[in-house]
Structure formats: structure tokens, C-alpha cells
Amino acid sequence: MDARANAADRLVACAGCAMAPLCEAAQPMSGSLSAVECRRRLERGQVLFAAGSRQDSMFAVRAGFLKTLAPAGGSEHVVQFLMPGDVAGLEGFGPRMHAGSAVALEKSEVCEISLRRAQSLSDAFPHVAAHLRRLLGRQLASTQAHAAALAHLSAPQRLAAFLVDCARRWSERGFASDHFRLPMERREIADYLGLTIETVSRLLTEFRARGWISVAGREVRIHDAHALRLCPRQP
């Protein structure tokens, strides 16, 4: 069951992977099959890279889920959740050091590409360089949108937007658009949204009572995405 799920994830991983152009560019260049130098398997809770550590690689999620954390006044804060096909470690392009860290939410597998490799591929293939810039630009735009949401949206609006966003990203990978699993704890959702676990829990039951969603543990089904999107300041 778990193995089958991982296999299914892998199927979409390479086709829709954000790193695919790098791998394709690398194929005719060297004997290796792709730009990926090694794959790493991660157990739940295992750290892929830690804040402050030297950055010499970027990563593509091949299977499973991860979270990335940014330092915030001594503590750390969840800044994004990574699905298969997503990329981690781009923010380390700046100071050559990881500003934040990445941790597996469940048994996962990532493809590692060394920065040297990425750099030489970029230098050899302009379209790879452009692709990396696009990736960075997209991630920057989405992080800005997240900051805007934290600053301006009420708690119900934030949670509703989060659920809709999860469904969208999940369906973009070829899965059901109205049914998905939240692989992270409530605590991590709350952290990501700048709320507390209690508020998240209360709002989920609120949404369920209104018939907008079904929640069973970490399984979520969306019944009325429209209502979630229009979620007013106080539901």
C-alpha cells in the first residue's frame, strides 16, 4: 500500500518534475542518465539540510512530502510544503549557505543535484539557466503571495485558501482535485498559516459543519471550493 503509493508518486515525479529540464539537458552530455548524482531516502522527521549548513546541492522531491523552515527570531517557521516534483534549496543560491532547513514529513525520496553540476549545465545550456531563473522567480512570487496572505487574510480565509491551494497543487500532479491527504500535523499547518493548532482545529470543524469539506483525520474532501474561496472574514 505504502509501496504502491510511492510508485504512483514516482510516475508523475519525472514527467512533471520542476527539475526535468536539467535532467534532459544532462542526458546527451554525459554517460549518466540525468543531472541527478544521487538519490536520498528520508524517513519521517529526517533533516534534508539544516539552516546554517553549507549549501552545495539543490533537491527535487521524487516521492513523499517535505516542509521547509525559515529561521524567525531564534525559532523556526514553516514557509512551504513540498510535493513530488517540487524543488528545495533554491534560497541558498544567495549566501552559499542554507538560510533555512528542510525536513521530511513522511518517508520520502529526493533527487540531489550538486550546485557545481547545476552551474555547469546552466553555463552550457542557456535554456537550463533560464529555467532555473524561472523556478526562482516563481518561488519568489509564491512566497510573496504567502506573505501577503499572512498579512491580510483572517484565520478562516487563510485556512480556506490553504485547502484550496493544496487541492490545486495535488490535482496539477494528476490526482483527484477534491480529495487529498494532509501529510503534516495540525501544528505544522498552524505554523505555516501563522495560527495556533486550536484555531486550525476549530475552523476545520466549522468548515465541516457548513458542509464545505469533510475531514477524517488527515484525509480531506472538498465539497464546495467556491464557498472556500469566497470565505468571508468571519464565517
Added chain:
Amino acid sequence: MDARANAADRLVACAGCAMAPLCEAAQPMSGSLSAVECRRRLERGQVLFAAGSRQDSMFAVRAGFLKTLAPAGGSEHVVQFLMPGDVAGLEGFGPRMHAGSAVALEKSEVCEISLRRAQSLSDAFPHVAAHLRRLLGRQLASTQAHAAALAHLSAPQRLAAFLVDCARRWSERGFASDHFRLPMERREIADYLGLTIETVSRLLTEFRARGWISVAGREVRIHDAHALRLCPRQP
């Protein structure tokens, strides 16, 4: 007076400009003096680029101050303030369209570099491509840090951190490290920090009452940066 201030800004602009490597790379390549194709003067309130418009340039602030805005549920939200030497428009590398907009806070001047130009310079000079990646990576890291601050810090902590950050960036450009001008309105500070004007105003007087800062209109002097950094949840 205004002219003198602008002149002073320009002096640091090129030496410390984030775009400098592009200009230096372009010099021996073509007859032009730099990578900059045109300079644009902006009046207070003038829009440099708008969300949804086609992106074909990036910009370096040469003089004055700007704000960048991200769309947030119909409205817009201030995601950063740009000082001379800062760069705007990188988030458009993704969708080839400006996700957000940029507006001048006061009479300003920016250097415009077309994306085509940036691209060809990147392809010709690997170190320019690496520099662009660094810029994007840095901006990504700082936007993540801002999101973390919005999610986790109390109102006083956010404002204190903002003041300290302004002082740091201002001093990095060679100016006084304890004395600067806030060129934006209270409304824009509040927007950036996810607060209201009233809260910002109240906290500024609070900080002043504690002797941590002096405030006279938009002029700010920091007396106790240490206290600001340690600013507890309720001051």
C-alpha cells in the same frame, strides 16, 4: 536640498548596486557604457510596473525609494521597500508577467535592463548568470524571513524588527546607522507589517516613551537597538 540628497544617493548607487556586475560585464562587450538601456525618472506615486503587465525588464533603483506590491485577494499588499541599489522585478522571471507592481514613494530614478539584455549577458558571462541566481536566492530568503516574521512575531516585535532592519540596510549604503528617514506613509508601514496605522502609531509613541527611539514625523533615530531587538511580546 532635494537635489543634493538625490546626488548623494546616486554616489552610492553604482558602487553598491546589486546590478553592478551586469553593467561591468556589458562595458567591454558593446559601445554602451553599461547594461542599462534607459533610465526612468519617477514622481511620487508613479507606477514603475503594474501587476499583470508584460514583463520585459528588470530595474535597479538609482535614487529615491519604491515599494513593491503583491496581489492579495483582490487587493494589494506591500511586500518590500526598495532603497538605492536594490533590484525590482525579479519575481517576473517566472510567468513572464509581473505578478506584482512597483510604485515610487518619492521622486526616484531607476535603471532599466531588458530581460533580453540580461539573458544575453547571462549566456555570455557565467558569472553574470551566477550573480542573477544569487540575487534571486537572496531575495527569496529575505521574503521567506518576512513571511516568518508576519506569522510569528507580535505587533511590537514586527515594528521593532522593521526599524532595526531599515537602519541596517541604510547603514550598509554608507549612511548613519542610527538615524534615517522613513520615506513611506504610516499606512504603508502598517500594510507591510500586517498591522493598522493606529497600531503602528501607538507603538512608535510607546517605543519613544521607553527611550528606545526618537520620532519626529518621518525622521527616526535609534537610541537602543539592543532593546528593539530583544523587544518582548508585549512591551
Added chain:
DNA sequence: CGCCTCATTGAACTCCGTCAAACCGTGTGG
């Protein structure tokens, strides 16, 4: 089964937003 972590629910509190009024600096026109 017993223990642990995670999740849910309830009640009291509080920070901060909302509403409202006063204040101030600047420009404008009589």
C-alpha cells in the same frame, strides 16, 4: 492494555482592529 502523541472542544483572557475624534503640517485662495 497502557502509554504517548496528536487532535478536539470549552472557557477566560488579551492583543489588536475598529470606530471616532482631535491634532498637525502643508498648500491654497481670499
Added chain:
DNA sequence: CCACACGGTTTGACGGAGTTCAATGAGGCG
């Protein structure tokens, strides 16, 4: 020059959204 208007800022009083504290319920695993 003064009166006035106007946008931005400050200050006060109040209420509510969301946190905090606390207790209970529900799975997961040895």
C-alpha cells in the same frame, strides 16, 4: 497674512477574533 481645507498622524474607548490555559477524546505502537 490669515482662514480654511485636506491628507496624514496621533490618541482614546470599545469590542471581537484569536490566543492561552485546561481538560477530554482518539489513534498508534510497544
